[in-house]
Every structure is written in structure tokens, then in C-alpha cells.
Amino acid sequence: MSPRKTTSQELTREIILEKARTQFVEKGFQQISMRSIAKQLGCSHGAIYYHFKNKAELFYTIVEDDFSKLNNRLEETIQGSEDDSTKLYNILIRFIEFGLNHQSQYEIMFMVRNTEVDSLSQVAANHSYQMFAQTVQSLSKKKLEIIDVWSAFLALHGFVSHYRGYVDNFDEVKLAAKSHVNFIIKGLNG
Amino acid sequence: MSPRKTTSQELTREIILEKARTQFVEKGFQQISMRSIAKQLGCSHGAIYYHFKNKAELFYTIVEDDFSKLNNRLEETIQGSEDDSTKLYNILIRFIEFGLNHQSQYEIMFMVRNTEVDSLSQVAANHSYQMFAQTVQSLSKKKLEIIDVWSAFLALHGFVSHYRGYVDNFDEVKLAAKSHVNFIIKGLNG
DNA sequence: TTTATAATTGACCACTGGTCAATTTTAGTT
DNA sequence: AACTAAAATTGACCAGTGGTCAATTATAAA
Missing domain, CATH: 1.10.10 (Arc Repressor Mutant, subunit A)
Known part of the structure; x- marks a missing residue:
């Protein structure tokens, strides 16, 4: 030895x-x-x-930190001085931005299944979603159905899920992201 | 021996x-x-x-079969006698239905990265998407932007990605799926 | 019966996440 | 400075993985 x-x-x-x-x-x-x-x-x-207890716990500790940053960004956006529809747009864009600039974290938080992280990440993911949902609802012109807010979230999730791995960061798909967000807003307002 | x-x-x-x-x-x-x-x-x-050359190739062979079934179902839907907006609705629902009833296949086709399946599955996934896009475009009331069709696809993908692993089959989230599809259609028509 | 080829085996490789007795380091106490 | 208890670290070890390949066996044709 x-x-x-x-x-x-x-x-x-x-x-x-x-x-x-x-x-x-x-x-x-x-x-x-x-x-x-x-x-x-x-x-x-x-x-x-x-x-650290195991690999999952180690990585979850990292992920947790980054997600509290996301929550802070959402918070900041609400407090900002822009008008509501701009804020709404920004919230959606920033969610995608975060997802693609923190791909590994996003992966564990919203995509990895079947590990011991699960119970932990579900709580945190849920918290992030609650924040998201509340924000979207408060910024929308008309009173939204909660199920529509959920659809908006899933649509964002689809974007991130797809481009993760194909691109290195948000900037590479900025245009597509903007267009996708507009699509989602149409769905919310429609 | x-x-x-x-x-x-x-x-x-x-x-x-x-x-x-x-x-x-x-x-x-x-x-x-x-x-x-x-x-x-x-x-x-x-x-x-x-x-089989390796694990990836073995599983891809399975996946390939199932995806040609999906393509056939899309084809059938176009040939059907319903009106266009019903067809459009069905196409979207059936994509989700397939994704959640063939979760493992969907995973390899649209989610797994970094394996040797990649090049293969990308070709097949692309083929499935082309079929999807063409169908959606032909069934829509108004002339669609291709980027909006892509957004619709990503939104569907988000739904499947999320519920995969949480539910065993499509039936468990049928209602949510219907609502999500309506959300997407609002986005397309908006 | 011989022979060539097709199919199968299992030892082996380099790796993984995880465990744990044995050891070493450190800090506090006398 | 010596002793001691606790904290931290090591690395052999386990059971498992995907993948390779020389050696073997089965099969069918000549």
C-alpha cells in the first residue's frame, strides 16, 4: 500500500x-x-x-446549484420593468437558453430516469416548473388554462430535448428558438 | 469447453x-x-x-421495424376519408400515441445520443419527420411556415419525452395528449 | 470419409459503480 | 513529546458491462 x-x-x-x-x-x-x-x-x-453517497448524489449537488440560478433569472424577469408580453417572451426564451447552456444539468433535472437522483430531481424540477407556471400565468394577457401552461412548458422542453447534444450552446439556435417561442405564444393566446 | x-x-x-x-x-x-x-x-x-455487429445495431434493427409501422399509420391517415382538420388532429395524436406505446423505440430514434446507432437513427428519424411535415403541411387550412411545422413537431416531442418513463402507455395520458394537440393546432392556426 | 466453411463457445480485455478492511493523517489531551 | 481517538484515504475486491477472438464443434457438400 x-x-x-x-x-x-x-x-x-x-x-x-x-x-x-x-x-x-x-x-x-x-x-x-x-x-x-x-x-x-x-x-x-x-x-x-x-x-458523496454515490455518483448520482454528486452530480445532483451540481445540478441543484445551477437550477437555483435559473429560478433567480425567472424571478429577475418578473421584477423587471418591461411590459408583460415582453416579459413573457423573455421567460420562455430564457428557459430554452438555460437548457441549452446547461445541457448536462438539464438532462439530469428533466430527462434522466431510473437513478437515485430521481426523487431529488423531481422535487427540484417541480419547483422550477411551479415558478415557471406562476410566472407565465401572471404575465399572460388573458386568463390561461393551467393545462395550456403545461403544454407551453412541454413545447419548450421538446425544443431543448431535441437540440441538446446537437448544438453546444443557445446561440447556435437562437433564431429557431425565437420562432419556437412565438409559436408557443400563439398557442397561449390562440 | x-x-x-x-x-x-x-x-x-x-x-x-x-x-x-x-x-x-x-x-x-x-x-x-x-x-x-x-x-x-x-x-x-x-x-x-x-x-449483429454490436448492441446498437441489434436494437436499431428492432427500432427500424417499428418506425416503418408509424410511417404506415401516418400514410393510412392521409388516405382516410375524414376531413382535413380531423386528419391533422389524428396525425398529431397518433405520433404521441406511438411514442408512448413504443417508448424504447422512440428513445433510440429521437433521444439516444453518442452511440453508433446515431447515424442510422438520424436517417430514419429524418425520414419519419419528413413524412410528418409533409402530411401536416398538406392538411393544414392555411399555408404553413416550415418553421412552424418544425415547432409543432418539437412540441409533440416534448410531450413524449416528458411522459416517457412516467407512464406505461398512451391511454394513461390520453386527455392530456388531446389537450396538448389542441394547443399545437392553435399554434399552427394562430 | 474427407474437407471446407459456418456457427458457437468462453476465456479474456478494459472498463463501470460501489464496498470496505486496513492504513495513514490529523487534531486534541495528557 | 507521547498517546489516542476520530477522520480521511487507499486500493484490493465484487459483480457487472460491451466487445474480441483463437479454439472448437456442427454441418453440409464432394
Whole structure:
């Protein structure tokens, strides 16, 4: 057994998250192994399990942070000074923007099934949706059916789900996103 | 080395597909291993590789079959005797219905990334989309922008993507599906 | 019966997520 | 400075994965 590394820098939860995030964002949940993270950290993969229960929990911790950022952005939009229809448009665009600029996070939050993250991510995803729904409802010209708000959300989700993996970031499909958002607004107002 | 099994039934491509399909549909692409299929077939996992290049190709062969069924259903709908707006409605509903009743297939076709299936499934998915787009366009009251047809598709995709894994089949979300389709039609007509 | 080829096997490879006894490091106490 | 208890880390190990391939066996044709 080789001697323990001199801890030039202690292995903390935060440092693990930092390195994990880099790889995670680059290649996605599935492609990154605990061993590859350990390698970059210069520790054994076992050590990570001392700080995180499992791979799912590790990545969920990252995801959680980013989603609270999304919620903050939605909040900011409501507080802004634009008129309601502009705000509505912005909310929808920003949701897509977030989804495509944080693809790995979006994936875990709204797409990954069958892992232990599930119960956690469902709560968080639900929270994000509630925020979204409330915002959309309050900004719409006419009183919306809740089911229509849900449809709008699913339509946004479809956009993100599709382009995730094909493009690297929101800017590459900005135009298509704008058009899609207008389509959704037509559905809401129709 | 044990002697070769007496071939009460020869191991054919078709028999492999049959057994693989069962497991595949039940648990999805990721959850099923080549060894578990081999076990059910009563052969070694190596034998399967004699008939199929890899796991991706095996599952893609299954998926391909089912998607040609979808295309046939779309075709039938166009040929039917209903009026155009009913047809349009049916096309949209049937796409969702297919997606939720063939979740594993839908997953490979429209959702799985980063495998060797990719190039294959993209061609097939594109073919399915072309069929969809052409149909929607021909059935719509007014002349549609192609980008709006694309938005309609993405909106459908969002519905299927979301409910996949949460429900077992289309019937469980029939009502929500109908409402979503109406939302999409509003977007197309708006 | 011989022979060529088709089909099958299973050991093997490099990997995965996860566990855990053994060890080392660290900090507090005497 | 020495002792000790707790915290942190290691790496062998497990059961599993997709995939390869030399060796073997089955089969059908000559």
C-alpha cells in the first residue's frame, strides 16, 4: 500500500464538485466515471465516496446549484420593468437558453430516469416548473388554462430535448428558438 | 469447453430479435445487456456478435421495424376519408400515441445520443419527420411556415419525452395528449 | 470419409459503480 | 513529546458491462 499523498490541498466536498463539474459539463452524466474524476483530483475513487453517497448524489449537488440560478433569472424577469408580453417572451426564451447552456444539468433535472437522483430531481424540477407556471400565468394577457401552461412548458422542453447534444450552446439556435417561442405564444393566446 | 448445443432450433437473426425485443421493450436500451439476451436465448453472448455487429445495431434493427409501422399509420391517415382538420388532429395524436406505446423505440430514434446507432437513427428519424411535415403541411387550412411545422413537431416531442418513463402507455395520458394537440393546432392556426 | 466453411463457445480485455478492511493523517489531551 | 481517538484515504475486491477472438464443434457438400 503506497503512503497517503501529502495533502498539499485537502480533498473537500467543494474541490470535488469543482473538478467534477468541469468533466460533467463537458461530457455529460453517463460518460464521466468516478475514476476519471478521482484521476483529475489525484486521489483514489474510493475517497470520493467518503464525501458523496454515490455518483448520482454528486452530480445532483451540481445540478441543484445551477437550477437555483435559473429560478433567480425567472424571478429577475418578473421584477423587471418591461411590459408583460415582453416579459413573457423573455421567460420562455430564457428557459430554452438555460437548457441549452446547461445541457448536462438539464438532462439530469428533466430527462434522466431510473437513478437515485430521481426523487431529488423531481422535487427540484417541480419547483422550477411551479415558478415557471406562476410566472407565465401572471404575465399572460388573458386568463390561461393551467393545462395550456403545461403544454407551453412541454413545447419548450421538446425544443431543448431535441437540440441538446446537437448544438453546444443557445446561440447556435437562437433564431429557431425565437420562432419556437412565438409559436408557443400563439398557442397561449390562440 | 462444452460441446455445442444440439440445434433444436438454430440461432437465427430473427430469433435473436424476437427475444431481444421482449427485454428491450420491457426495460429499455440501457438496462438490457447482451448477456441477459444470450441467457434467455440459451447461448453465449459471443454468438450474438456473430449475427449483429454490436448492441446498437441489434436494437436499431428492432427500432427500424417499428418506425416503418408509424410511417404506415401516418400514410393510412392521409388516405382516410375524414376531413382535413380531423386528419391533422389524428396525425398529431397518433405520433404521441406511438411514442408512448413504443417508448424504447422512440428513445433510440429521437433521444439516444453518442452511440453508433446515431447515424442510422438520424436517417430514419429524418425520414419519419419528413413524412410528418409533409402530411401536416398538406392538411393544414392555411399555408404553413416550415418553421412552424418544425415547432409543432418539437412540441409533440416534448410531450413524449416528458411522459416517457412516467407512464406505461398512451391511454394513461390520453386527455392530456388531446389537450396538448389542441394547443399545437392553435399554434399552427394562430 | 474427407474437407471446407459456418456457427458457437468462453476465456479474456478494459472498463463501470460501489464496498470496505486496513492504513495513514490529523487534531486534541495528557 | 507521547498517546489516542476520530477522520480521511487507499486500493484490493465484487459483480457487472460491451466487445474480441483463437479454439472448437456442427454441418453440409464432394
